[in-house]
Amino acid sequence: MAAVIGVRGGVGASTIATSLAWQLGEKAHRSTALLDLDIHFGTGALALDLEPGRGLTDAIENPSRIDGLFIERAMVRANERLSVLSAEAPIHQPLMTDGTAFFQLQEEMRNAFESTVLDLPRHMLIQYPHMVHDAHVAVVVSELTLAATRDTIRILAWLKSNAPQTKVIVVANGVPSGGALEINRKDFEQSIERPVDIVVPHDGKLAAQAAKLGKPMAEVATGKMAAPFSALSSMVLSHATEEGAPSGKARSPAARSRWSIT
Numbered sequence: 001m002a003a004v005i006g007v008r009g010g011v012g013a014s015t016i017a018t019s020l021a022w023q024l025g026e027k028a029h030r031s032t033a034l035l036d037l038d039i040h041f042g043t044g045a046l047a048l049d050l051e052p053g054r055g056l057t058d059a060i061e062n063p064s065r066i067d068g069l070f071i072e073r074a075m076v077r078a079n080e081r082l083s084v085l086s087a088e089a090p091i092h093q094p095l096m097t098d099g100t101a102f103f104q105l106q107e108e109m110r111n112a113f114e115s116t117v118l119d120l121p122r123h124m125l126i127q128y129p130h131m132v133h134d135a136h137v138a139v140v141v142s143e144l145t146l147a148a149t150r151d152t153i154r155i156l157a158w159l160k161s162n163a164p165q166t167k168v169i170v171v172a173n174g175v176p177s178g179g180a181l182e183i184n185r186k187d188f189e190q191s192i193e194r195p196v197d198i199v200v201p202h203d204g205k206l207a208a209q210a211a212k213l214g215k216p217m218a219e220v221a222t223g224k225m226a227a228p229f230s231a232l233s234s235m236v237l238s239h240a241t242e243e244g245a246p247s248g249k250a251r252s253p254a255a256r257s258r259w260s261i262t
């Protein structure tokens with residue numbers, strides 16, 4: 001299971017989460033669930049041109065009803081290998097849950113699918129910290145701005161103390177070409193005290209095209225823009241495999257240095 005965490009709103013976390021889930025289904029041939037935890041304003045369904053349905057809101061209202069059959073009925077199918085659970089909960093209703101529903105959903109999705117991708121807005125991380133405990137990988141999505149640098153530092157520190165076993169992948173999204181950077185990659189990496197693993201360039205045209213077609217950015221992307229998405233899914237998968245590897249088996253030094261949080 002991978003949790004995708006945007007360090008700030010608008011950095012492109014949902015774009016990355018949807019693309020990752022699509023990539024795991026379509027390219028890695030794994031049955032995949034996308035759980036969008038932006039309960040009021042989720043875009044998981046919208047981005048794939050689907051109706052969100054009532055599944056997620058029902059689950060929150062009646063967590064005791066969540067079982068395998070519930071999951072089968074509530075998940076909305078995007079394609080043969082990708083199903084989505086997303087909501088557009090009424091905005092006059094504050095989120096009233098102790099998080100049991102999310103925990104149950106995670107559990108059932110783990111049974112029903114080979115991969116689960118959580119789109120986890122940062123306020124949900126604060127509210128329901130247990131959501132990342134079972135994640136093999138936290139994909140931390142940031143951008144190269146000063147505010148996002150500060151927030152990346154804080155979220156990485158949070159992950160280190162709250163989910164030390166979870167591997168971290170840092171994605172710098174929407175990186176403009178040329179001199180329009182608030183902070184360059186080197187200074188960003190120095191500040192967050194670790195390397196950026198994946199850089200997704202800014203491509204407004206591609207983002208608009210994906211939105212219009214109701215397809216994940218990874219599906220619409222070609223060439224230079226497609227590469228970071230496939231690199232991300234390979235990284236996520238290699239973490240999951242490492243997790244399943246026998247404990248006595250040492251990882252190669254190259255892999256260790258690549259994955260370690262410095």
Ligand SMILES: Nc1ncnc2c1ncn2[C@@H]1O[C@H](COP(=O)(O)OP(=O)(O)O)[C@@H](O)[C@H]1O
Pocket residue numbers: 006008009010011012013014015016043173174175200201202203204207208211
């Ligand atoms: N690499 C990119 N280049 C250009 N636009 C992007 C890129 N990534 C995301 N976007 C756009 O940015 C906006 C916010 O993305 P979204 O994934 O909803 O952010 P978040 O979930 O972090 O709030 C969307 O309109 C999306 O199409």
Ligand SMILES: [Mg+2]
Pocket residue numbers: 006013014015038043121
């Ligand atoms: Mg989002």
